[in-house]
Every structure is written in C-alpha cells, then in structure tokens.
Amino acid sequence: xxxxxxxxxxxxxxxxxxxxxxxxxxxxxxxxxxxxxxxxxxxxxxxxxxxxxxxxxxxxxxxxxxxxxxxxxxxxxxxxxxxxxxxxxxxxxxxxxxxxxxxxxxxxxxxxxxxxxxxxxxxxxxxxxxxxxxxxxxxxxxxxxxxxxxxxxxxxxxxxx
Ligand SMILES: [Fe+2]
Ligand SMILES: [Fe+2]
Numbered sequence: 001x002x003x004x005x006x007x008x009x010x011x012x013x014x015x016x017x018x019x020x021x022x023x024x025x026x027x028x029x030x031x032x033x034x035x036x037x038x039x040x041x042x043x044x045x046x047x048x049x050x051x052x053x054x055x056x057x058x059x060x061x062x063x064x065x066x067x068x069x070x071x072x073x074x075x076x077x078x079x080x081x082x083x084x085x086x087x088x089x090x091x092x093x094x095x096x097x098x099x100x101x102x103x104x105x106x107x108x109x110x111x112x113x114x115x116x117x118x119x120x121x122x123x124x125x126x127x128x129x130x131x132x133x134x135x136x137x138x139x140x141x142x143x144x145x146x147x148x149x150x151x152x153x154x155x156x157x158x159x160x161x
Contacts, residue, residue, distance in 0.1 A: 001063050003067050003071075013056050014125050014128075017052065017121070021121060023045065024045055024118055027041065032111045032115075042114065043100045043101075046097075046117075050100075060086070071137035071138075074137055075135070078135055081132065100114075
C-alpha cells in the first residue's frame with residue numbers, strides 16, 4: 001500500500017470514527033440527563049466502538065507504522081510516537097470496556113467515562129492528523145508542494161507532546 005493510499009484510508013476511517021463518537025457522546029449525554037433506560041444501548045454502542053477502534057489501531061500498526069519507519073529520521077520519530085499513543089489508547093479502551101461490561105456499574109458513571117473516552121479519542125485523532133498524518137513522509141500534497149507551488153508555502157506542524 002502506497003503512503004498516500006494509507007493516508008487517505010486513515011482519514012476516511014477517522015471521519016467514520018468521528019461519527020460513531022458523536023453518536024456515543026449524544027447517547028451518553030441523554031443518560032446523564034436522566035434517561036437511564038438508554039444505558040443498555042449505550043453499553044452496546046460503546047462495545048461496538050471498542051472493536052471498531054481496535055481495528056483502526058491494527059490497520060495503522062500494520063500499514064502506517066512501517067511506512068513511517070521506512071521514511072528516515074522524521075518518520076522514525078513519528079513511528080515511535082504512534083506506538084506510544086496506541087499503547088495509551090489501548091489501555092484506556094481496555095479500562096472503559098471493562099466498565100461497559102460491568103452491569104453493577106452505575107449508568108451515570110458509565111456515561112461519564114464514555115464521554116471522557118470520546119473527548120480523549122477525538123483529541124488524539126486531531127493531533128494524529130496534525131502531526132503524523134500531515135507529515136511530509138506520507139506525501140501530504142500540501143507539504144510536498146514546497147516553494148514552487150502556486151500557494152508558495154508549505155505548512156509544517158510539530159508534535160505538542
Ligand atoms: Fe493512531
Ligand atoms: Fe488514527
């Protein structure tokens with residue numbers, strides 16, 4: 001798979017994941033507002049998101065990570081960041097999933113934890129796009145255009161952490 005295809009595929013996946021997260025957040029909010037009868041569907045949707053996001057991580061591990069690693073020093077730095085981010089995300093997902101499966105856990109607590117997860121994953125995806133996915137090593141057209149491009153500039157962003 002070519003770097004640009006990998007990039008495109010990840011961005012498409014992010015858009016789909018954002019729609020799932022938006023739906024999850026609205027459902028969690030309804031539970032917090034008192035509609036506790038919606039907790040079982042929230043648990044189901046949360047579990048579905050967990051498996052869908054796990055697939056996303058696996059895709060990035062399988063295709064993005066080696067593509068970054070093959071692209072020199074800057075790519076290796078991004079690759080290390082990717083591995084560390086995925087480790088943290090899997091840890092948080094594991095914790096949230098165990099809460100979703102624990103029927104004794106109060107609906108309000110589950111809903112709050114899910115909203116925190118939504119916020120965290122949205123932030124992580126935005127940061128991933130601004131740094132790793134936007135990096136020149138993946139052939140971002142905006143970045144590789146350089147000084148000769150009609151816009152006359154290229155944008156570089158650096159990781160915030
Ligand atoms: Fe990722
Ligand atoms: Fe991602």
